[in-house]
Amino acid sequence: MDRRSFVRNACLGSASLYFHGFAHGAQSDIPSPKAPHIETRGLSQPMPSPLGMPGLFPGRVVELSSSEAIVRNRVSQPLIKEMLERGMKELTGENSAQAAWAKFVEPKDIVGIKINPSGAPACCSSPEIVREIVTGVQSVGVPAGNIIVYDRYAYEIDIGSYQALVPANVKVMGVQDAFTGTAGYDMAIYCDANFFGEWETRSYMASVVARGVTKIINVPTMKDHSAAGVTGCLKNLGYGTFNNVARSHRAPYSFTDPLIGVMCSVEPLRSKAVLHIMDGMRQVWHGGPLTQVQDFIYPAGMLYVGTDPVAMDTLELEAIEKKRRDEGAPSVWEHDPASITSNDHEFFHDPKKNLFYRRPGHIASAGKLGLGVADRAQIDHRRIA
Amino acid sequence: MTHAQENTSSTIASDWPTLLKDNRRTGGREDAAARAPKKVRWQARLGSSIRSAPVLGNGLLYVTTVGGTVFAIEGNTGRTRWKFQIKDQIHSTPSFWKNLLLFGSDSGAVYAVDADLGVKVWEASANGEVWTSPVTAAGVVYFGSADARLYAVEAETGRQKWAQEFGGRIYSTAFAATDAIYFGCGDGNVYCVEATSGKAMWHTSTGNGIDSSPALAGDTLLIGSEDFFFYALDSKNGAVKWKYETGLGIASSPVVAGQLVVIGSKDGYLYALEIPTGRLVWKAHVGGVVTAPPVIADDVVCIQSWGTLAFEISTGKEAWRAGVGGAVQSAPVLTKDAMYLASLDGDVYALE
Numbered sequence: 001m002d003r004r005s006f007v008r009n010a011c012l013g014s015a016s017l018y019f020h021g022f023a024h025g026a027q028s029d030i031p032s033p034k035a036p037h038i039e040t041r042g043l044s045q046p047m048p049s050p051l052g053m054p055g056l057f058p059g060r061v062v063e064l065s066s067s068e069a070i071v072r073n074r075v076s077q078p079l080i081k082e083m084l085e086r087g088m089k090e091l092t093g094e095n096s097a098q099a100a101w102a103k104f105v106e107p108k109d110i111v112g113i114k115i116n117p118s119g120a121p122a123c124c125s126s127p128e129i130v131r132e133i134v135t136g137v138q139s140v141g142v143p144a145g146n147i148i149v150y151d152r153y154a155y156e157i158d159i160g161s162y163q164a165l166v167p168a169n170v171k172v173m174g175v176q177d178a179f180t181g182t183a184g185y186d187m188a189i190y191c192d193a194n195f196f197g198e199w200e201t202r203s204y205m206a207s208v209v210a211r212g213v214t215k216i217i218n219v220p221t222m223k224d225h226s227a228a229g230v231t232g233c234l235k236n237l238g239y240g241t242f243n244n245v246a247r248s249h250r251a252p253y254s255f256t257d258p259l260i261g262v263m264c265s266v267e268p269l270r271s272k273a274v275l276h277i278m279d280g281m282r283q284v285w286h287g288g289p290l291t292q293v294q295d296f297i298y299p300a301g302m303l304y305v306g307t308d309p310v311a312m313d314t315l316e317l318e319a320i321e322k323k324r325r326d327e328g329a330p331s332v333w334e335h336d337p338a339s340i341t342s343n344d345h346e347f348f349h350d351p352k353k354n355l356f357y358r359r360p361g362h363i364a365s366a367g368k369l370g371l372g373v374a375d376r377a378q379i380d381h382r383r384i385a
Numbered sequence: 386m387t388h389a390q391e392n393t394s395s396t397i398a399s400d401w402p403t404l405l406k407d408n409r410r411t412g413g414r415e416d417a418a419a420r421a422p423k424k425v426r427w428q429a430r431l432g433s434s435i436r437s438a439p440v441l442g443n444g445l446l447y448v449t450t451v452g453g454t455v456f457a458i459e460g461n462t463g464r465t466r467w468k469f470q471i472k473d474q475i476h477s478t479p480s481f482w483k484n485l486l487l488f489g490s491d492s493g494a495v496y497a498v499d500a501d502l503g504v505k506v507w508e509a510s511a512n513g514e515v516w517t518s519p520v521t522a523a524g525v526v527y528f529g530s531a532d533a534r535l536y537a538v539e540a541e542t543g544r545q546k547w548a549q550e551f552g553g554r555i556y557s558t559a560f561a562a563t564d565a566i567y568f569g570c571g572d573g574n575v576y577c578v579e580a581t582s583g584k585a586m587w588h589t590s591t592g593n594g595i596d597s598s599p600a601l602a603g604d605t606l607l608i609g610s611e612d613f614f615f616y617a618l619d620s621k622n623g624a625v626k627w628k629y630e631t632g633l634g635i636a637s638s639p640v641v642a643g644q645l646v647v648i649g650s651k652d653g654y655l656y657a658l659e660i661p662t663g664r665l666v667w668k669a670h671v672g673g674v675v676t677a678p679p680v681i682a683d684d685v686v687c688i689q690s691w692g693t694l695a696f697e698i699s700t701g702k703e704a705w706r707a708g709v710g711g712a713v714q715s716a717p718v719l720t721k722d723a724m725y726l727a728s729l730d731g732d733v734y735a736l737e
Contacts, residue, residue: 073633074592074612121633121651121674127594127611154451155713155729158436159651159674161611161636164556164571164596168533169513177434177451177474178730292653292674 032357035255038193042267043210051215052271053264055307056103059373060380061315062090062305069301070281075128080303084132084277086384087305098139104274105215107141112213112272113149116221116236116279120160122292123282125219127165129303133217133277134167144169150208152176152240175206176243185243186210191263196250203242209269216273218309222280222300222316223288224324226347228256229332229360231289232316233276233309234371238263249356252340257359261366264309270371278304278312285323286351293348298323310372311379313363318376327351332358401480401521404558404598405438408641409681410716413441413481417682417719421695421705422736426723427463431456435727437478437518438678438716442486442500446718446725448733449475449488456733457486457503460723463735467503471496476714478518478558482540487526489515495528495536497543507543511536513554517598522561525580529555529568535576535583537566549583551576558598558638560606567620569595569608575618577606589623591616596636598678600646602660607646609635615648615656617663627663631656638678640686642698647686649675655688657701667701674713682719689715693726709734 050056064083069076088100105111113133115125134147147170151157154174163172175184185204194201209216220236227249228235238260239245245263248255264270280302287296300319306312321331329351330339341353367374405412433452440447445466446458455469477489485497485506493511498504513532520527524540531554537546553571560567565586566578571594577586592612599608605626606618611634617626632652639648645666647657651674657666673690680687685695685704693710696703710717710726718725724736 154434154436159636159676159713161556161594161596161634161676163516163531164554164636165594165611166554166571168531168554168571177436180730 032253035258036193036195038191038259038262040191040262040266041189043189048267049271051104051274053273053307053309054370054372055274057091057307059308059311059378060091060306060382061308061311062087062382062384063315064303064305064384066301070299073299075126075281077128077131080126080128081132083303084129084136084305087303088136090382090384091305091307097136101136101140104217105137105140105142109142109214110146110148110212111137111142112208112216113147114216114218114236114240115149115151115157115162116219116231116240117151117156117160117162118153118289119221119223119284119291120156122294123221123223123284123297124160125221125279126281127160127162129219129277129279130162130166133219134170137217145171147171148173148208148213150175152206152243173208175208182243184208189266191242191259191266193259195248195255198247200244203244203263205266205269206241206243209241209272213272216269218273218276220276220278221282221284222278222302222319223284224286224320224332225288225358226354227254227356227358228260228362229358230313230317230320232278232313234260234264234313234363234366237269237273237309241269251342252356254356254359257362258365260362261369261371264366264371265369273309274307276304276306276309276312278316280304280319283319283323285320285327286329287348291348296351308372310363310367310374314374314376314379315381317360317363324351332360399483399521400523400561401482402561403520403600404478404518404638404678405440405680405716406480408600408602410638410640410678411680412438412716412718414718414720416721418721422707422724424737426735426737429458429463429465429733431731431733433731434729435712435731435733436476436714436729438714439718439725439727439733440479440481441718441720441725442481445500446733447479447486447500448727449477449479450731451475453490455479455486455488455498455503457500458733460725460735469498469503469505476516480518480520482521482526485540487519487521489517489519489528493530493532495519495526495538495543509536509538509543509545516556518558520559520561522563522580527559527561527566529557529559531555535559535566535568535578537583547583549578553594556596557608560599560601562601565620567599567601567606569597569599569610571595573610573612575599575606575608575616575623577620577623587623589618589625593634598638600639600641602641602646605660607639607641607660609637609639609648609650611635613650615639615658617660629656629658629663629665636676640679640681642681645698647679647681647698649677649679649688651676655679655686655696655701657698669696669701669703676713678716680716680719687717687719689713689717689726693717707736709736
């Protein structure tokens, strides 16, 4: 299935998707169960936005780093401001940060800032970055009241104290207040698949994404993920927008590939996600996404800025793999049965152990869906020290 | 250990000057033993998430829910005496003034409800959500809002006396002393303002925003910051007397027992510090993130963090733990014969 037919199906109603034949990287030593049929229903709209993924700059990723950006586990607000402004200008080729922001948002927009608080408090989207994004969006003329900082679980947002830390009058919301409940979701937009015989086979899109915001700025963190391999732009958007996603992985198997990319392809999520700013201030190289073990959280002091989530996640995967190699941990592609444990404590404290056979191939799968560039040779990687 | 001088202001009987009534965060109860719970007296399912702490008054437990309902529940039986429903979410921990139950809402409205009947008496409004708990001193109710303003309204009528704007969102419940109001702000400052006007008398900067609510012990103002530090400030001028560094940000609010202050950190520990010096007396591992305020009973300090734990206040040694009360913002109400707990998923427990 090519990108055009996928988009048509996703936009115009119910789509029947099969994922036979996707390349799944190097995980061939243990056969995984075959991905089931996935049916999607997106919001009908006449034409996907040109700003939608992969956006205005397919394949381009601006990497910024500074050893001073995070010191003694505190993120520097002035340095974040400087790094983000430079990154936005480099990404867009504009001379001013304001002009760069104007490429993505207009004064009439309702702008959602999709944070990742799931590892809070040890590793989550830095409030310092969120503040600077708010400043950038406001510089274009979007009022604070039309900016919504959101994620799925309100209690995780509370742990991160985002309510107290973002600028006045910006709305902060969790799609759901407790662990269950579908009140915050749109029953007309869903992904339907039966992975392991679960009784509820649908995952519904958050209403704030479907009907609330007009643009989304995605602020993922850089983390190893026990099921997906890494959690970056794609995972933060897909699994942070739809409910009932944990059912896609049951130890030791995972169908995060292809579900993550499929979810990101569903309209209007695909068209609304116009910019991705990956928070690499802290980099989790084992135990993600929820670890609180500081031994595996590295203060990398990095930011990635881009519109192409596939290219950004490809570089993130490369960075996490390098860090794991440096630390003597096995590759996230490894599928050695001896590495699997069902003991949470062992998993959180031993980087040679994992709960699932990770599936980082979801990034390449998303590339095949037209969400971005997964071919490393085609990625325009611009480093700014 | 004595618990003298819980509040330093010359409070009158109806005053409720700080989060959960006083520096021990009692939530309205008169006395407390907080022995290890043995059995469940009752359990109530309220049908909506609870992200606030319950309070107790005249034998009734008052609980606010995210679904916008206030419940008055008989402490002995668990029977709901009355419910009061609003259209908006509620994250505000309720408080009392005389026979009024006060709480804020996400629309910015602050309500005063007859605590016996569950009938609205007055409504005041802010321009942003009010997650703080209203506090009252000398007939004036004070509350902060996400609109960056601190408000003062008459407790009898809800009529606004003043509103002052500051540099960030206010999620820190104020401490209302006789002439001054103290609170933390999202702009990273701790403020002291005149009770009569809201004009700033002093402010002290910390290294990040503030979610924590202060306690006032003598002339020392105690508050945590997201900059990882716990601060002891001179209440007269804001000078830093000492500060203590924890492993992560502090959203929890301090409790005071005599010369000891106890504070939780997101690093998963409770810290007990000497108020005059800042010396660490003990440090206890809770196991999960700590963002809720601890509560002090006779000999223990209790904290909710995905369960409920009690630590000996003199040593920090774990006294007991219970696997109920899963929440990160709530705090137990402790009486001599019962413990009341609210959980994130909407359950309320009375334990004996």
